Amino acid sequence: MLELRFIREHLDLVIEKTARRDKESALLETFATTDQQRRGLLAEVESLKNTRNSVSEQIAVLKKDGDVAKAEELITAMRQAGQRIKDLDEQLREVEENLQQIVMAIPNLCDDTVPVGRDEQDNQEIKCWGSKPQFSFSPKPHWELGEELGILDFERAAKISGARFALLTGFASRLERALINFMLDLHTQRHGYTEVLPPFLVNTPSMTATGQLPKFAEDLFRIEGRDLFLIPTAEVPVTNIHRDETLNEDELPRKYTAYTPCFR
Structure with missing residues (x-):
């Protein structure tokens, strides 16, 4: 999130760069x-x-000095001023809340090296690793292969949950678990990360700190009657581990890795 002062002092720049992102x-x-x-x-x-x-x-x-009449006159005037201050403080609180919501809705600024484009056709390839495999046959998508191999069951997943869900069985389940372990082991054993298993439910401040709120408020899964949201990614709880804390420089960097379900 951009700082309010930065936006105020560089408003023309913010307008220019948000326009590059096709924002109004x-x-x-x-x-x-x-x-x-x-x-x-x-x-x-x-x-x-x-x-x-x-x-x-x-x-x-x-x-x-004994000038009670003049003192009472000023006291009456200050009572009126006090009420005016109270009214203004309430107006100020509402305006500041509104301003904070506006600031949180303003996107981050693109780096100057990011090319301007209308859609994916304007994307520029910066780096390519490896080469695309060539097949002597027409390759099938993974969902067709999964059903043919009996390791992906979309029909029963739809019965259990609805459309766009998958039921993994047998080898597919083991493959999923192996990929999770591979990712966690790689980061913890080779790259010095600390594995964490965070909560899958987080509160409004946590969602706000990672930019999920207010932008994606309508897309999040919320527990009715409680200030709890199902996490859309492990990024949310992991990023909030040290929220509102001040870390000493000699404690940095802190590197965490986690596997969680993603509810979105």
Whole structure:
């Protein structure tokens, strides 16, 4: 997420780069208007609070000097100012919440080296590894092979869960487990990662910290009546392990790897 101050100070740059991602500029126009509104409210609140503090000192002096009438007049005025401050604080809170939602919806900026394109036809191949195999026959997709081998059962998966699910059996199940172990062993034994088994349910702050909220709110699986979401990827709980913590430089880097189901 971009910092509010960065967006404010580099608004033209943010507009230009978000346009490269084919994003509408209306969101940034709303940001500019809302940010200006926030700063206006903040300035008025701070001015009133400073005035109240100054007048409070005057009231104390007037009471000490016996000028009760003038003191009461100022007290009445400060009551009105206090109510105004209360109203402005509430407005400011609402505007700041709205501004935060806007900021979280603004995408990260593409690096200058990223080519601009409308679709995959404009993609540029940067690097290619290996060579594509050539077959003397027409290769079949994995779902056809899986059914023919009796290791993928889509019909029973649909009965159990619905469309777009697969029931793995026999060799396919072992292959899935082997790939999971291969990935975890490779990262922990060769690359120095620490394996973790995180919770599969996370709260709103965790989803927000990784950018799932508010952008994908309608696509997430949520536990009704509780602030818990099924994770769409292991990235969410793993990234949040040290959320709101300050780590010493000599403790870095921290490298974690995990396998989890992905609910999406």
